[in-house]
Amino acid sequence: MSASKPAARVVAPPRPENPVPALNGKDWQEFTLKRIVDVNYNTKIFRFRLPAGATELGLPTASCVLVRFQDGVDAKGKKKFVVRPYTPLEDPSLGVTGEFDLLIKHYEGGPMSTHIFNMVPGDKLQIKGPIAKYQWKKNETKEIALIAGGTGITPMLQIIQRILSDPEDMTRMSLTFCNVTERDILMRPYLDSLQTNHPNQFRVQYLLEKPTAGWNGPSGLIRPEILNRACPTPGNGKVFVCGPDGFVKAICGNKNPDLSQGTVSGYLKDMGYTENDVYKF
Numbered sequence: 526m527s528a529s530k531p532a533a534r535v536v537a538p539p540r541p542e543n544p545v546p547a548l549n550g551k552d553w554q555e556f557t558l559k560r561i562v563d564v565n566y567n568t569k570i571f572r573f574r575l576p577a578g579a580t581e582l583g584l585p586t587a588s589c590v591l592v593r594f595q596d597g598v599d600a601k602g603k604k605k606f607v608v609r610p611y612t613p614l615e616d617p618s619l620g621v622t623g624e625f626d627l628l629i630k631h632y633e634g635g636p637m638s639t640h641i642f643n644m645v646p647g648d649k650l651q652i653k654g655p656i657a658k659y660q661w662k663k664n665e666t667k668e669i670a671l672i673a674g675g676t677g678i679t680p681m682l683q684i685i686q687r688i689l690s691d692p693e694d695m696t697r698m699s700l701t702f703c704n705v706t707e708r709d710i711l712m713r714p715y716l717d718s719l720q721t722n723h724p725n726q727f728r729v730q731y732l733l734e735k736p737t738a739g740w741n742g743p744s745g746l747i748r749p750e751i752l753n754r755a756c757p758t759p760g761n762g763k764v765f766v767c768g769p770d771g772f773v774k775a776i777c778g779n780k781n782p783d784l785s786q787g788t789v790s791g792y793l794k795d796m797g798y799t800e801n802d803v804y805k806f
């Protein structure tokens with residue numbers, strides 16, 4: 526990929542000079558669901574309205590939020606809550622949209638995803654944050670690889686959008702998006718359009734575990750040959766990894782139980798990458 530900046534950019538209106546963030550890091554706040562957008566057979570986008578006065582959600586890239594709903598009371602009459610982390614789909618601080626999106630996959634019997642899938646526009650959800658995961662700094666490296674499995678695409682989207690929206694950020698990105706079948710690929714038209722509009726800066730490869738007839742991309746499980754195609758050479762860029770535990774474990778080893786990064790193991794270690802080269806979401 527060449528370093529020249531393409532003309533077309535991610536559609537993001539300019540950030541106001543004095544942004545007012547909705548999130549304050551400590552309080553649970555209620556956000557009203559505005560719209561639901563179908564993505565595929567098990568995943569939808571839930572679009573929430575920012576509260577009056579806020580111009581952005583207030584997330585550093587890349588961060589997640591905590592979501593909760595009350596699930597009855599305990600024996601002492603104290604409220605019980607189900608709490609889960611989610612990664613807003615795009616970085617709302619990129620522009621004044623008055624709203625933000627959560628991309629959520631439904632897990633059969635999963636309390637939070639079932640609760641959210643039962644919501645209708647006008648319903649409210651309690652959200653707290655942000656929880657900063659990785660503090661992206663423009664041009665901190667020339668090249669990055671983003672390796673995502675399933676809904677692990679969400680923090681990658683924050684990084685991609687942050688970089689493509691900043692005319693001064695020349696970082697080149699390679700996304701490897703791994704899914705079970707073709708219909709599991711989330712946001713594919715959007716990702717393809719980014720590749721078309723930013724050919725010098727963004728490329729995507731899809732890997733399917735169980736491809737159907739006619740699939741002419743790579744198939745099988747993630748493995749060094751696929752990673753080799755995507756990753757900068759060790760020491761020359763960063764590799765971001767996000768997905769189910771078994772996926773992350775095979776690629777670079779899981780995070781520690783206290784959620785610190787831990788050492789790099791798995792394929793990336795075998796390929797020569799160290800803790801400096803890898804970030805696990």
Ligand SMILES: Cc1cc2nc3c(=O)[nH]c(=O)nc-3n(C[C@H](O)[C@H](O)[C@H](O)COP(=O)(O)OP(=O)(O)OC[C@H]3O[C@@H](n4cnc5c(N)ncnc54)[C@H](O)[C@@H]3O)c2cc1C
Nearest residue numbers: 609610611612628629630632635636637638639676679769
């Ligand atoms: C930092 C972080 C950010 C996240 N961001 C998102 C996001 O943007 N969108 C999104 O849809 N989810 C995201 N998740 C997962 C989310 O927090 C919940 O775990 C998920 O929605 C299931 O919650 P639940 O209460 O419905 O089901 P649970 O009762 O928690 O789980 C139901 C079943 O699904 C399985 N399961 C749960 N989560 C996963 C997973 N990620 N991969 C594979 N199997 C899983 C469980 O093992 C269980 O069998 C994120 C998780 C983390 C840790």
